[in-house]
Amino acid sequence: MMGGLDDVVAAQTVLSEVDGAAGRLIIRGHRLDDLAGHTTFAEAAELMLDGFFPDLPSGGDFAAALGRARVAVFAEVAGLDATLIGRSPIEAVRALMARLADGDDLATALRLLAAPAVFTPAVIRAQRGLAPLAPDASLSHAADILRMLKGVAAPEVQAEALDTYLVTVCDHGLNASTFAARVVASTQAGLTSAVLAGLSALKGPLHGCAPGPVIEMLDAIGEASNARTWLEAALARGDRLMGFGHRIYRVRDPRADALKRAIGKLGASAGRLAYSEAVEAAALAILRERKPTRSLQTNVEFYTALLLEALAFPPDSFTCVFAMGRTLGWIAHAQEQIASGRLIRPQSVYVGPAPQQAA
Numbered sequence: 547m548m549g550g551l552d553d554v555v556a557a558q559t560v561l562s563e564v565d566g567a568a569g570r571l572i573i574r575g576h577r578l579d580d581l582a583g584h585t586t587f588a589e590a591a592e593l594m595l596d597g598f599f600p601d602l603p604s605g606g607d608f609a610a611a612l613g614r615a616r617v618a619v620f621a622e623v624a625g626l627d628a629t630l631i632g633r634s635p636i637e638a639v640r641a642l643m644a645r646l647a648d649g650d651d652l653a654t655a656l657r658l659l660a661a662p663a664v665f666t667p668a669v670i671r672a673q674r675g676l677a678p679l680a681p682d683a684s685l686s687h688a689a690d691i692l693r694m695l696k697g698v699a700a701p702e703v704q705a706e707a708l709d710t711y712l713v714t715v716c717d718h719g720l721n722a723s724t725f726a727a728r729v730v731a732s733t734q735a736g737l738t739s740a741v742l743a744g745l746s747a748l749k750g751p752l753h754g755c756a757p758g759p760v761i762e763m764l765d766a767i768g769e770a771s772n773a774r775t776w777l778e779a780a781l782a783r784g785d786r787l788m789g790f791g792h793r794i795y796r797v798r799d800p801r802a803d804a805l806k807r808a809i810g811k812l813g814a815s816a817g818r819l820a821y822s823e824a825v826e827a828a829a830l831a832i833l834r835e836r837k838p839t840r841s842l843q844t845n846v847e848f849y850t851a852l853l854l855e856a857l858a859f860p861p862d863s864f865t866c867v868f869a870m871g872r873t874l875g876w877i878a879h880a881q882e883q884i885a886s887g888r889l890i891r892p893q894s895v896y897v898g899p900a901p902q903q904a905a
Contacts, residue, residue: 556720556892557882559879559882561574561594561717561875561878561882562717562719563719569800570800571718571800571801573716573717574593576593578800582710582714582804582805583706583807583808586688586709586713587712588608588609590712590713590716590874591608591659591716594716594717594874595655595874598878598882598885599651599655601652609686613682613683613685613687614683615653615656615657615659616664616683616687616690618660619646619661619664619665620664620668622645622646622661623642623664623668630642630669635670635860635862636748636863638665639662639665639869640742640746640749642668643661643665643741643742643745644738644742648735648737648738649736650734650884654738658741658873658877659873659877660681662866663687663691665866666691666863666867667679669866671694671695671697679693680694688705688709688712689702692704692705692708692857696858703811703813706808707811707857710804711805711853711867712870712871712874713871714846715850715868716871716874716875717872717875718872722747722750722752723744723872724872724875724876724879725747726743726746726747727744727747728879729890730742731879731881731884732889732890734884737880737881740880741880744873744876745869745873749865754869754872757851757854757861757865757868758861762788763789764822764851773825773828773829774828774832788847788848789844790829790842790843790844790848791840791843798844799843799846801845801846801849802843802844802845802846805849805850805852806819808853809856818852830843830844851864
C-alpha cells in the first residue's frame with residue numbers, strides 16, 4: 547500500500563512535467579533553462595495562465611495589471627496588527643491573504659499573485675519596527691518587491707536574480723501544495739481558498755520550509771575547512787543534510803543550476819557562494835561514500851537559501867518568497883482542475899477492527 551500516493555497519476559496537465567530520471571523540468575512546453583534567467587515573472591505568469599482566463603492581458607499590459615494589483619492589495623496591510631507581527635512570517639502572510647475575497651476571475655488571480663509579493667516585505671519590515679512601504683505599480687514585479695523590502699531601489703542585477711528565482715519555482719508537477727490546491731479547487735470553493743490550501747501545505751517542514759535550515763547548516767559549519775568534519779558528524783547522528791536529495795530527482799535538480807547561475811551574476815553581492823560551493827563539494831563526496839547505492843544530489847533548497855540570503859531576505863521568510871513564485875502554479879492548476887469539472891475524491895482502504903457480532 548502506498549500511503550504517499552507514489553506513482554499514482556492523479557491529474558493530466560499542460561502546465562509542467564518533472565522528469566526525475568533525466569533531471570529535466572518542462573514548463574508549458576519550455577525547458578526551465580530557456581525560461582529561468584531569460585523571462586520575467588510577469589512573462590512566465592502570462593505563459594502559465596494562457597487559456598485559463600478569457601480576458602488575460604498580454605505583454606506589457608499584464609505586467610501593468612499585476613502592478614495595479616500590488617497597489618490594490620496593499621490596503622490589507624492595515625490588518626497587520628501586533629498579534630500577526632508576533633507570528634512567523636508565513637503565518638502572518640497567510641492571515642493577510644485570507645482577507646482577500648474568493649472568486650474565480652482574473653481580478654482574483656492577479657490579487658493572489660500580488661499578495662505574497664506585497665505582504666512579505668510588509669511583514670519583514672513590521673517585525674523590524676519599520677513602516678511597510680506601498681507598492682510602485684510602475685516597477686517590475688521583482689524590482690518592486692526588493693524596493694518594498696529594502697526601502698531603496700535595488701540594482702537591476704538583483705531584480706533579475708529574484709525574477710529567475712520566481713520563475714524557477716513557479717511550478718513543479720503535482721507536489722504536495724499543488725495537489726492540495728487542486729483538491730480545494732475541485733470543490734469550486736474559489737481561487738483564494740485553493741491558494742490558501744497550497745500555502746498551508748507549503749508551510750510544512752517536509753515541503754517549503756526546507757531552505758531556511760540550509761542557512762542554519764552553513765552558519766554552523768562556519769568555514770570551508772570545517773565542512774567534512776561537521777557533515778560527517780551530522781550523518782553519524784542520523785541528521786539529514788539540508789539541500790541534498792529529492793523525492794523525485796535521481797540526478798541533479800535542474801533548478802539548483804538555474805539558481806546557482808543567478809547567484810554568480812550578482813558579483814560582489816553574491817554572498818557566500820565560494821564557501822557554499824566548498825560545502826556542497828564536501829557533502830556530495832561524503833554522500834557518495836556513505837550512500838553509494840543512492841543518488842543524492844544538490845537540490846533547489848541549497849541555492850535557494852544562498853540566493854535569498856544574498857537578496858537580504860531573512861531565513862524565516864524564505865517560505866514566503868517561495869510562495870511568491872509558486873502561487874502562480876497553484877492558480878493555474880486550480881483553473882485547470884475547475885475546467886475538468888471533476889471533484890477529487892479518492893478511495894481509502896479500511897484497515898480498522900471489524901464490528902463485533904451481537905451475542
